[in-house]
Amino acid sequence: MIKKRDPRRTPLMQNRSPLGLILTLLLLLFCDGAGHAARITDYLVIRQPVSDQAGRELLAIRSFNSDGMARLLVVDPATLLSYDLPACSTSLRVESDDPAVAPTPLARALQRYNSAPYRLQNGGAIRAETEVDGFFLTVDLCPSKRPFERGMFDAAGALGKGFPVPVAVAVSGLWLESHPEEVSYLKGEIAAGRLAVTWVNHSRNHHYDSKAPLERNFLLAPGTDHLNEMIELEQQLLALGLVPSPFFRFPGLVSDPAILTSLRELSLIPIGSDAWLAKGETPRPGSFILVHGNGNEPKGVSLLMPILKEKDLRLLPLPAAFGS
DSSP: OOOOOOOOOOOOOOOOSHHHHHHHHHHHHHSTTSSSOOOEEEEEEEEEEEEOTTOOEEEEEEEEEETTEEEEEEEOTTTOOEEEEEGGGOEEOOOSSOGGGSSSHHHHHHHHHTSSSOOSBSOSBOBOSSOOSSBEEEEEEOSOOSOOOHHHHHHHHTTSSSSOEEEEEEEOHHHHHHOHHHHHHHHHHHHTTSEEEEEEEOOSSOOOOTTSOGGGSGGGSTTOOHHHHHHHHHHHHHHTTOOEEEEEOOGGGBOOHHHHHHHHHTTOEEBOOSEEGGGTOOOOTTBEEEEESSSSOHHHHHHHHHHHTOTTOOBOOGGGGGOO
16 A cells, blocks of 8 residues: 555635635535545555446546545546546446456557557657547646746637537646645636546656756656656545546656556556647647646747637547547
């Protein structure tokens, strides 16, 4: 069992009207987890086929307690969508084969993108597996003290015209801890139906040394416990009421065979990019566009903004990149 750090409390979005204050007090009194970060304990990595109350066949990949209630983090192997469900709302399924090798999009992706040939940088999936009419916007939130790129998220949300716009946000734990107001903003955009966020694991600490070579940097830095880096970030998201996806983006896009093996054991799919805008890469249909929303790479955001204004632009949810 892996111990977790205590999650920081995240303030509710402020509403200064009398009605808003009353509603906030009601949420604090009656809504489980609405006014505080949940306490996540007994966090375990599992691989168990389950069914929910609607009869969907799912794969439970984590078990844990949230404020004392037994819950499961599950993934739909067909759609790659993830859910945080009460354990009592699921039932076990008995399967003769390992669900990780079953003929599902999840199993195929875990096998394909966590296996050789290995690349030091930009390993894993970098674009859609099949031809698609659209792009996949991925936004990295590495640790940073610079201003949050709220205008970029506002511009993305405005594309929906009444429908939530899909964005994959690769978030680090240190960014979550140091930006509670920005987290509240993103949660508000989701609640308002402007954004549909796929939360991609980007590690807890996202270590970086500007003087170290890639082979000894990011998750490859000596002494780094990459398993805890991944697991602790998941717990931080769940404590905030956010559901981790089955996707992982390597800090610096740097990895090695050992980390890829660990990802497969954790049922996580590595996500790279073929269109890192700040590096001059041009997106084309099916591309995983990479920009930073933490203020660290304004060039990428500047290049993205005109793209977000294109008349026929279509953004797609990250799970749709992996076929059916």
